[in-house]
Amino acid sequence: MSTLSRDELLRYSRHLVLPGLGLAGQERLKAARVLVVGAGGLGSPAALYLAAAGVGTIGLADADVVDVTNLQRQVLHGTAALGAPKVESARARLHDLNPHVTVEAIPERLTSANAREAVRRFDVVLDGSDNFPTRYLVNDACVLERRPLVYASIFRFEGQLSVFAPGGPCYRCLFADPPPPGLVPNCAEGGVVGALPGVMGSLQALEAIKLITGAGAPLAGRLLLFDGLTMGFRELALRRDPECPVCGEHPSVTALIDYDAFCGLGPAEADAEIAPAELCAALAGSPAPLVVDVREPWEWEVARLEPALHIPLRDLPGRLGELDTRRDIVTLCHHGMRSLQARDLLRAAGFARVRSLAGGIDAWAAEIDERVGRY
Numbered sequence: 391m392s393t394l395s396r397d398e399l400l401r402y403s404r405h406l407v408l409p410g411l412g413l414a415g416q417e418r419l420k421a422a423r424v425l426v427v428g429a430g431g432l433g434s435p436a437a438l439y440l441a442a443a444g445v446g447t448i449g450l451a452d453a454d455v456v457d458v459t460n461l462q463r464q465v466l467h468g469t470a471a472l473g474a475p476k477v478e479s480a481r482a483r484l485h486d487l488n489p490h491v492t493v494e495a496i497p498e499r500l501t502s503a504n505a506r507e508a509v510r511r512f513d514v515v516l517d518g519s520d521n522f523p524t525r526y527l528v529n530d531a532c533v534l535e536r537r538p539l540v541y542a543s544i545f546r547f548e549g550q551l552s553v554f555a556p557g558g559p560c561y562r563c564l565f566a567d568p569p570p571p572g573l574v575p576n577c578a579e580g581g582v583v584g585a586l587p588g589v590m591g592s593l594q595a596l597e598a599i600k601l602i603t604g605a606g607a608p609l610a611g612r613l614l615l616f617d618g619l620t621m622g623f624r625e626l627a628l629r630r631d632p633e634c635p636v637c638g639e640h641p642s643v644t645a646l647i648d649y650d651a652f653c654g655l656g657p658a659e660a661d662a663e664i665a666p667a668e669l670c671a672a673l674a675g676s677p678a679p680l681v682v683d684v685r686e687p688w689e690w691e692v693a694r695l696e697p698a699l700h701i702p703l704r705d706l707p708g709r710l711g712e713l714d715t716r717r718d719i720v721t722l723c724h725h726g727m728r729s730l731q732a733r734d735l736l737r738a739a740g741f742a743r744v745r746s747l748a749g750g751i752d753a754w755a756a757e758i759d760e761r762v763g764r765y
Contacts, residue, residue, distance in 0.1 A: 431587030
């Protein structure tokens with residue numbers, strides 16, 4: 391006797407007639423548990439299609455809240471959910487899409503302390519994160535817990551996709567070492583066309599469905615590269631690295647580590663940053679520091695801190711002559727990543743008294759003056 395109700399038989403009728411999936415595959419989907427790490431650009435389409443497909447339990451791990459800048463690509467959320475936890479916005483949307491699906495919300499950041507326990511409770515894991523510490527963390531947790539990982543990443547108009555299955559190559563086999571901090575910008579810094587995560591997240595859902603049902607051949611041992619500008623797909627073969635520290639012949643990573651430190655994102659130098667409250671007090675003094683805003687022109691038009699000198703980061707090396715080496719300088723950007731790069735550039739050029747605004751203009755708006763505006 392089928393475990394599917396009459397409503398489910400009707401709902402999934404287009405699956406039931408599919409060769410290679412059918413009733414048995416649909417019942418496997420209903421019994422499956424899938425963890426989606428990140429309810430953002432990739433996690434949104436992935437979770438929507440997993441729920442629509444009838445995956446019985448979907449875990450969503452995300453500690454963020456819905457922001458207006460998310461809505462360009464994170465289709466799980468709407469304007470009415472602004473300010474709400476992403477996992478709660480997502481839970482409501484998925485339940486509306488398919489009330490037969492159970493959504494387990496994990497409203498916290500995965501860390502070395504909780505990642506293995508979270509991964510252990512699910513059959514398949516989808517990585518929809520946008521930072522390198524989380525990617526290495528999720529990979530290592532999946533290897534240690536022997537769970538298949540469906541990986542995707544996006545940048546501007548390009549995407550990558552692979553399946554890291556137990557016994558096969560893992561994320562570390564592909565990227566043994568993380569890039570230097572700040573070299574690869576995230577979506578907020580580098581931009582992304584909104585439809586791209588829709589493509590890659592949908593492909594993640596498809597790979598998860600294949601893993602659960604046994605249909606087709608999963609993308610294990612292969613890396614799919616997508617170029618949205620040319621609509622081109624390329625595929626590269628991947629091999630397990632016998633020297634891989636987590637899945638190799640003699641692994642050295644047998645427990646989760648400090649991934650921020652591994653990716654070079656440890657605590658900043660003591661004098662590298664200035665808190666919004668400290669900058670506010672300094673601006674009221676005399677002489678006030680010079681604030682150098684290194685964001686893009688369109689960002690300057692959306693929100694700005696007065697008074698500030700606007701020099702986009704790409705133009706900074708050619709405009710050093712506009713700055714006084716003897717003056718206190720505070721660099722500023724959206725969240726604080728580009729301003730740290732600007733601070734390092736100025737220090738290397740002989741500017742001794744330079745700090746970066748911690749958290750950027752977003753933190754200033756939240757802590758000091760909401761009239762500046764968050765975006």
